[in-house]
Amino acid sequence: MGNLGILFKRELASYFATPLAYIFIVIFLITNGLFTFELGGFFLRGQADLLPFFSFHPWLYLFMVPAIAMTLWADERKTGTIELLLTLPVRLVDAVLGKFLAAWALTGIALALTFPIWITVNYLGEPDNGVIFAAYLGSWFMAGGFLAIGSCMSAATKNSVIAFILTVSLCFVFVIMGSPILLDAFPAWVPQVVVDAFAAMGFLTHYDSISKGVLDIRDFLFFAAFIGAWLAASAVVIEMKKAN
Amino acid sequence: MIEINHLTKRFEQFTAVDDLSFQVAEGEVLGFLGPNGAGKSTTMKIITGFLAPTAGSVRVDGHDLASDALAAKALMGYLPEGAPSYGDMTTLDFLRFVAEVRGYRGEELVERVGRVLAQVELESVALKKIETLSKGFKRRVGLAQAIMHDPKVLILDEPTDGLDPNQKQHVRELIKNLARDKIVIVSTHILEEVSAVCTRAIIIANGRLVADGTPAELEARSKYHQAVSVTLGADYDVAADLAQLTKVAGVEVDPEDHRSLQILASGGQSIYADVSQTASDKGWPVEELHVARGQLEDFFKQVTAQGAQHG
Numbered sequence: 092m093g094n095l096g097i098l099f100k101r102e103l104a105s106y107f108a109t110p111l112a113y114i115f116i117v118i119f120l121i122t123n124g125l126f127t128f129e130l131g132g133f134f135l136r137g138q139a140d141l142l143p144f145f146s147f148h149p150w151l152y153l154f155m156v157p158a159i160a161m162t163l164w165a166d167e168r169k170t171g172t173i174e175l176l177l178t179l180p181v182r183l184v185d186a187v188l189g190k191f192l193a194a195w196a197l198t199g200i201a202l203a204l205t206f207p208i209w210i211t212v213n214y215l216g217e218p219d220n221g222v223i224f225a226a227y228l229g230s231w232f233m234a235g236g237f238l239a240i241g242s243c244m245s246a247a248t249k250n251s252v253i254a255f256i257l258t259v260s261l262c263f264v265f266v267i268m269g270s271p272i273l274l275d276a277f278p279a280w281v282p283q284v285v286v287d288a289f290a291a292m293g294f295l296t297h298y299d300s301i302s303k304g305v306l307d308i309r310d311f312l313f314f315a316a317f318i319g320a321w322l323a324a325s326a327v328v329i330e331m332k333k334a335n
Numbered sequence: 336m337i338e339i340n341h342l343t344k345r346f347e348q349f350t351a352v353d354d355l356s357f358q359v360a361e362g363e364v365l366g367f368l369g370p371n372g373a374g375k376s377t378t379m380k381i382i383t384g385f386l387a388p389t390a391g392s393v394r395v396d397g398h399d400l401a402s403d404a405l406a407a408k409a410l411m412g413y414l415p416e417g418a419p420s421y422g423d424m425t426t427l428d429f430l431r432f433v434a435e436v437r438g439y440r441g442e443e444l445v446e447r448v449g450r451v452l453a454q455v456e457l458e459s460v461a462l463k464k465i466e467t468l469s470k471g472f473k474r475r476v477g478l479a480q481a482i483m484h485d486p487k488v489l490i491l492d493e494p495t496d497g498l499d500p501n502q503k504q505h506v507r508e509l510i511k512n513l514a515r516d517k518i519v520i521v522s523t524h525i526l527e528e529v530s531a532v533c534t535r536a537i538i539i540a541n542g543r544l545v546a547d548g549t550p551a552e553l554e555a556r557s558k559y560h561q562a563v564s565v566t567l568g569a570d571y572d573v574a575a576d577l578a579q580l581t582k583v584a585g586v587e588v589d590p591e592d593h594r595s596l597q598i599l600a601s602g603g604q605s606i607y608a609d610v611s612q613t614a615s616d617k618g619w620p621v622e623e624l625h626v627a628r629g630q631l632e633d634f635f636k637q638v639t640a641q642g643a644q645h646g
Contacts, residue, residue: 105424172420178415
């Protein structure tokens with residue numbers, strides 16, 4: 092196991108060493124249930140799919156994911172452990188990736204634990220499990236996008252509450268970027284190219300098509316590139332900010 | 336061998352380290368001294384590869400920090416200021432983590448961790464979370480991770496800060512025992528510590544090197560070196576009697592007790608015989624007369640006083 096694996100393991104274990112991981116998972120499952128059954132009308136729709144379940148994920152992640160991302164680097168800087176970590180023979184890339192992957196794994200675990208709803212829908216009808224699988228994957232990738240923003244914001248400040256607020260705000264911008272309300276607000280003189288480019292940066296644009304079962308590799312590529320870019324930015328910010 | 340060449344570190348307008356150059360060889364225990372804010376910690380952070388210098392270079396055993404950082408970091412053990420560690424881990428888990436990052440696996444890992452636990456006497460708290468430990472234990476956890484891989488170069492930023500006298504003694508013993516074939520750089524502002532453990536001391540002020548030598552050499556450069564301390568039983572003008580003695584540089588009177596005097600030697604020459612001869616010839620009302628040893632503290636004050644005035 093390389094240093095990336097060692098760092099990943101330590102980070103993931105630290106989530107479970109405190110009640111954080113358990114609280115995160117429990118709240119995630121409860122709110123997911125509330126959204127799906129109460130707001131989404133899971134039963135009333137009478138359809139064997141998980142659309143109401145997945146359609147609330149962007150809004151759920153908006154608050155849940157920044158909560159785990161906020162401590163990623165802010166705490167390291169606040170307690171001074173960043174000095175310990177970065178003077179060990181560890182590459183910064185491994186440190187950034189290890190932390191991100193551990194947090195991403197935690198969201199993956201929480202997401203996987205929603206499996207009873209998948210069993211339910213299979214028990215009640217005959218859903219397209221391929222679509223459901225793709226939607227799960229899309230949802231997880233979107234969570235990764237939120238986390239990557241959070242990683243960068245957390246690197247920018249020693250204060251994890253500030254990191255949380257910054258992350259929520261930025262994530263909100265990226266969520267609504269692709270929403271029709273915002274796109275319609277563009278005046279007519281703005282070239283369509285600009286509007287399209289703007290919409291293409293939005294999470295909803297990509298996530299909606301995935302969660303409806305439109306499997307386009309470009310939507311996944313978008314999230315992968317998005318994650319990569321924000322993690323690279325995290326590394327740059329850490330280099331800049333670690334001295335103070 | 337550590338080679339530090341023309342190291343400079345600027346933070347915006349503030350110059351923390353200013354054209355600092357020195358070398359440290361195997362077997363040396365270097366005491367790194369200076370007033371608060373003199374640039375000690377910044378220099379250590381640059382040597383350990385945490386911060387990049389604005390100018391200049393650091394080479395550790397031939398590995399340049401700028402181009403070959405991982406190899407250099409693998410050679411070094413570092414206790415950062417305040418001994419940070421992951422509070423939510425147990426001592427054992429934390430040390431296992433460090434050992435893994437240092438490349439140990441399986442039985443060797445168990446053996447390494449067991450050895451440092453014993454070396455810094457942490458067995459009793461091995462299974463406790465670090466955040467629940469006392470300051471002394473936390474400091475020892477920091478030391479344990481620094482010596483995990485028996486490093487060639489050990490850099491300790493205020494290793495005894497906040498420890499009780501027994502713990503300080505223990506840490507000093509540990510450093511002495513480790514030091515034989517290694518390079519140890521210890522920053523401290525406890526000067527007695529330097530005389531106790533260091534083979535060499537460097538004093539920096541305002542980021543510049545102002546003194547470099549063995550603790551004894553630096554003591555000898557104190558203006559109180561070879562001075563004669565006199566306590567008088569009655570008022571008497573000693574200075575008039577000493578005027579013809581060329582070896583005497585001057586007389587300092589204790590501001591709180593004007594019968595207590597320091598007769599300073601010029602150029603570190605021995606003046607005791609002359610002074611005591613004069614005292615008996617002139618019939619000084621002497622209560623006590625002895626040679627004062629130069630104190631590192633006095634020398635430290637002399638060379639850093641200017642820096643203190645300018646903040």
